[in-house]
Amino acid sequence: MKKLLTFLFFSLPYFATCQEVIECGSGEDVAQLTITSASKNAIAQMQNPEPLVFNIYFHLVKGDNGNWIPSPSDPNCCFNTNEPSIMQAVAFLNISYNPYNIYFKFLGWDEIHSDNYTALGTEYQALDNEYGRPDAIDVYVVDHFTNFGSFPPGAYVPSNPAYSTSIFFQHYGFSDAHYTNTTMLHEVGHVLNLKHVFENYNNANAERVTRDTNNPVYNADTHGDLVEDTPAQPKNPYATGNVDCAEPFDMTATNYYNEPYEDIIAGNFMSYTVNCNRHLSEGQIARIRESVQSNPDHYGPLMNTLASLYQPWEVTPIAGDHIVSVEEIPENTAMLKVCRNLLLRHRFQTGFNYQFPDCSWPDTIASTPYVIPVVKMETFDFPVIIQQISNEATEIVKVNCTRGVICAEEPIVGGVLISTQVLGSMNITVEELTKIQASDPSLFETLMSEYYYILKKMTETGVVKERYFYKP
Structure with missing residues (x-):
């Protein structure tokens, strides 16, 4: 059974007590499109760029009965995912990306009522195939992810390029505005072909720390996030393990090659630490623009005009x-x-x-x-x-x-009946009518014959309908 309710006429870490940790699904590495890296030459070519406008549409995926399922960890939690929370996410997304001449056109939202998708396991593509819009970035807010548990990770961008323009949120997290806002920046970055700034930090594909292009081990253009001006960094650079910008970086942390990290900047959209100083680098912006230019079939249908x-x-x-x-x-x-x-x-x-x-x-x-x-x-x-x-x-x-x-049809709430036997006579009778009397279909039959009448019926908005008649 499924129902789709369309509304034409959606905040970020988990709870306020949590430390703004963005957790993506384990399979959310962005699809590899034509572009492979954002080089310094590409950055130089991106001066005074044309604005990019992407359509975005939201789906609230509830059960057949139109309700969310209570959180296993807190049954009384998080049932306020609605239009105001959607619009707050749209606002934060634009506020954060607009300085880079990147904009998002909100197309609307709907409710999907289907028990098939409330607990999302491997049904991402089936959900998107059935309800996705080909002209927009689709954001699905589902009850929870069975393959990741009921707590964060709270959002997911599949790696399959056939449907990597869609984002999936758990409503437990989406109902928390602070969590949704920062996570939205991050997941949209994946849709726009950005990788984590800490990509492959713990394996042989790790990015080397040096930014000296003459150094024989330099690989920032081919490893890590493939963006040269984002420094190599670990998944969490803070010494305490928290993600509070007031915390110190772990100055002893090293990469896969035991090289100490240098020049880490907190707050990149594509990190898991977005508490402050939220930003994209010039190289990341260039990567987005190169991706859009190089893959018109992939991104073209999602795009709109500044006039929109x-x-x-x-x-x-x-x-x-x-x-x-x-x-x-x-x-x-x-x-x-x-x-x-x-x-x-x-x-x-x-x-x-x-x-x-x-x-x-x-x-x-x-x-x-x-x-x-x-x-x-x-x-x-x-x-x-x-x-x-x-x-x-x-x-x-x-x-x-x-x-x-x-x-529109408006209910009658009462009325007035004025009667007289002689037109122009001062001898008149005025009777207040109740709702039942004014609505009675047999009212005319109950009136006395050979009288003139003025019947006034009033609606709840104060509209009055007057009718003048004579009953023989």
Whole structure:
């Protein structure tokens, strides 16, 4: 049994008491694409690069009943993975990658209800084949990984190149914003063809410490993470074993060849220590760009334009304040059909400082990166500014709702019945009607004959429908 609920209209180490340790799945080495290394020459060629915009989409994978399974370690833990936690992750992702001219366009999220995938073992590809979007980086939040246990590792990028554009999270970790944010930076880096900065640190493929290209043992361009300007380093460089930036590095640590490490910089996205100084190196950025340029079939379908960031990720028809018509419903006397002017609610993604210079309150005028901007009162095209890109309004949101109406059935909550035998007479009777009386389909039959009536029916929103009639 499976159900898919789509919402068109998602923070990082595990708990706050943990020390921001990012743990990937054991098989998450990124697929080897055409590019093999990011050289110093490549870095020099990456001056003033074109912006890269990647689509991203989220899937919350729950059971058939639409619920998460309680954590074995804490049954009361972590059930708040929802749209706000998704949008927080999108915000942090953009805030962190935007300085490198890399952006992420949020396309939306859905819920998948299927017991087949709540406890994810080897079903990664089956899940992605069934629900993945070919035009986006897919992020799946599943109940837990059976092959890694219920605790971290909390995220996984499969190494199979057929589906290495997808990321898998355990919801136990994803519901913790701090953990999700830093882990998202790391796993997206893998999708963009970056390796761990400590890659192969403990085997014969280890990166040598020297950065002197004339040294006979220099191998930074062919070993380790294949990026020359990231220093060789261990999985955890801290002397205490913690990952707190206030802790000292272990100055006695050596690589596979017993060479002492040098010049380690904390906070690289592709390390397991991202507590502070979060960054990518120039070589890593060059590797991303070379990978995208060299593998258009792989990355091309995931990419979008800078202009797409100015457009809302969700546009929903909503009713305005002007009532166009009110009609009784013969087959349902407990409801009134109320038609109002049509408006469109535009919701923009997180991660940017948006400004809407031609809009006015109650619409959003400006927003910060962690706030979802909403514009819903505009009936004409309006310009948008994204401060991270330009201080000028370079894109317009098209609005086409001015002549439309939107109708809904509203329940009747009461009414008034006014009656008189003679038109114009001051001798009138006013009777308050309850919800049951105003909705009674046999009301007309119970009225006295040879009287004039005014019947007013009121809905819960205050809309009134008046009807004038004479009962012979």
